[in-house]
Amino acid sequence: MSFPIHRARRLRRSEALRGLVRETRLTTAGLIYPLFVCPGNGVRQEVSSMPGVAQQSVDKIVEECREIESLGLPAVILFGLPETKDPRGSSSTSSSGVVQRAIEAIRRAKLNLLVLTDVCLCEYTDHGHCGVIENGEVANDPTVAILADQALSHARAGADIVAPSDMMDGRVAAIRTALDAHKFENVAILSYAAKFCSGFYGPFREAAQSTPQFGDRRSYQMDPANAREALKEVALDLDEGADMVMVKPALPYLDVIRQVRDRFDVPVGAYNVSGEYAMVKAAAQKGWLDEKRVVLEILTGIQRAGASIILTYHAKDVARWLKAC
Numbered sequence: 001m002s003f004p005i006h007r008a009r010r011l012r013r014s015e016a017l018r019g020l021v022r023e024t025r026l027t028t029a030g031l032i033y034p035l036f037v038c039p040g041n042g043v044r045q046e047v048s049s050m051p052g053v054a055q056q057s058v059d060k061i062v063e064e065c066r067e068i069e070s071l072g073l074p075a076v077i078l079f080g081l082p083e084t085k086d087p088r089g090s091s092s093t094s095s096s097g098v099v100q101r102a103i104e105a106i107r108r109a110k111l112n113l114l115v116l117t118d119v120c121l122c123e124y125t126d127h128g129h130c131g132v133i134e135n136g137e138v139a140n141d142p143t144v145a146i147l148a149d150q151a152l153s154h155a156r157a158g159a160d161i162v163a164p165s166d167m168m169d170g171r172v173a174a175i176r177t178a179l180d181a182h183k184f185e186n187v188a189i190l191s192y193a194a195k196f197c198s199g200f201y202g203p204f205r206e207a208a209q210s211t212p213q214f215g216d217r218r219s220y221q222m223d224p225a226n227a228r229e230a231l232k233e234v235a236l237d238l239d240e241g242a243d244m245v246m247v248k249p250a251l252p253y254l255d256v257i258r259q260v261r262d263r264f265d266v267p268v269g270a271y272n273v274s275g276e277y278a279m280v281k282a283a284a285q286k287g288w289l290d291e292k293r294v295v296l297e298i299l300t301g302i303q304r305a306g307a308s309i310i311l312t313y314h315a316k317d318v319a320r321w322l323k324a325c
């Protein structure tokens with residue numbers, strides 16, 4: 001049976017009808033807002049390629065967290081711009097590091113917010129790679145040991161969830177072991193399991209001051225052409241003890257998000273990364289796109305593809321727009 005018995009337009013006639021049959025409902029419950037913590041006091045330095053996003057000192061971060069909580073967002077993820085960098089990213093494990101202090105300050109403020117941390121070395125190494133360098137290469141196993149220390153220091157400061165983004169092999173197992181050995185068995189791991197080597201991280205590297213000083217990240221981040229390998233990465237991280245997995249970036253990898261969703265029964269996240277954000281912001285500033293409309297469409301698309309958790313710089317705007325609806 002088809003037309004004229006079936007008329008697909010019947011269910012599109014009013015907002016009430018469209019709302020009734022809507023398959024994907026975007027809410028704030030799955031959104032995570034990224035924050036960049038820098039040294040100092042009273043510092044708020046806008047990131048030029050990411051309008052609305054800033055590097056901020058701990059006091060300002062807490063202020064922003066109050067706003068984030070009041071908007072009904074459930075979580076933030078912290079990135080650190082440390083006071084000092086060295087070849088081994090030593091400052092990443094310090095209990096008095098910027099991220100560790102920010103976690104403690106957010107905890108002290110008693111906010112109803114989940115605190116996630118990005119676990120990686122690239123913001124802390126003077127060469128900007130995500131691991132330590134040996135014989136001209138990023139050395140896997142020595143890096144994993146430092147990452148485990150870093151995750152532990154975040155847990156000690158009060159993080160709820162640690163999110164390793166380095167793409168070293170075996171880091172999830174090492175982090176799980178370190179956390180459990182110190183009675184942090186309830187700290188969860190959200191693994192950046194399928195992280196692709198992407199041009200879309202450009203603005204983030206300005207925000208996090210983490211551009212590699214030589215070479216690129218192709219020897220550890222994934223080849224954008226590989227979806228089957230992404231499933232393998234996810235399976236390995238789950239075997240090692242990841243509680244949730246993430247695909248990153250989001251928009252060029254919606255097929256990967258869908259396959260991970262279909263294949264594995266764990267919460268799936270996606271990172272709507274800095275370059276994806278910057279493109280929308282730039283076009284909107286020029287008047288070429290309707291920002292609210294495209295952002296809601298993009299996030300709905302990412303969720304429809306299978307991601308129930310979305311890390312996005314648009315989170316605060318989205319929360320405001322959804323409130324106004």
Ligand code: PBG
Binds near residue numbers: 273
């Ligand atoms: C690495 C890390 C990166 C991002 C999150 N964690 C950058 C990279 O791998 O180069 C990118 C996030 C974004 O672009 O918004 N610690």
